Amino acid sequence: MTIDVLLTGFAPFGGELENPSWEAVRRAAPMLRDRGVAVQDVELPVEFGRAGDLLETAVREHRPGLVIATGVAAGRTAITPERVAINIRDARIPDNAGAAPIDEPVITGGPVAYFTDLPIKAMVAALSAEAIPASVSQTAGTYVCNDVFYRLQHLVATGTGAAGAIRGGFVHVPSTDAVDVGMAAAGLARLTEVALGSPSDVRVSGGALH
Template structure:
């Protein structure tokens, strides 16, 4: 059955007790349901390959109008919708299965990159109006977040049975920068903006490298 929104976050990794991305998703999902949206939320493993496989399975199962994958970027100072996913795995630390790929493609033979189709500048503008720090990010890194982002965009571009589904990726910062309640509220806002905004704002600036 087709639904409105598929949200994904990640399990804890690198010895942490929680992962802010999953906490944001867990909090945002019921808020979106209160707006009458049908929402599925999936916690992904921090594992190269397997996380993308599970996401692809969830997309095919639910056939949502919108997919927003969420990850943690602990060093950032705000919420950052991502512009582009790149076709490379280059792990600074092992994933939760112990894998440490270096300079490997996410999808062998795939394009160098895939751009988001979400209205990322409109999303950042909405954050600003609510007083929540945010910016457009030009890099999702080369760890499992980028792996999932690339797999999502590649799937939506390549599988004609999924035509019309829009997807993208958002990073949230550590809880000491933006607490879980605020991050959840902000994520719900971003999802509503993405659903309601078919064309992004045409303006420069507001970016994080």
């Protein structure tokens, strides 16, 4: 089955009862379907390796043109499309399977990093225009979010296991005390529409000093 968009979020971890990324995805998906977008939403486990494997399986099964993976970034106060995925696993806490890799590659022999091919600055501009807090992020961390992001971009770059060309990227949502789930879902739906309709990005500043 071919679809327009694959959205993924994560299961709860770290003792939490829910993960805002999955809550945003499962609410954004019907919003997009109501607007005529064919969407498949998938919840991924917070596990190094296995999450990326399941993402790749979903891509092979559904053959989306666009993949947006999401995760939660506690401490951030905005929705943050990620610019770059790096080839490293360095866990501050164990994942849900108890794994805590240190200084290991996501893919042995893979490139040091991949840049997303999504129009992240246009996505941020669209959310800001609707008073939804958003900014470009320069780091997806070194935990399972980055692991999935790197696996996705490797899939985009190499076509490994995919049927046809895909575009992909990663978006972090903040915890619900910073942005409520309803706003995060609306933001995710809007930035997905922008990604679908914008093959190239806008040339505006999205950099950071640190």
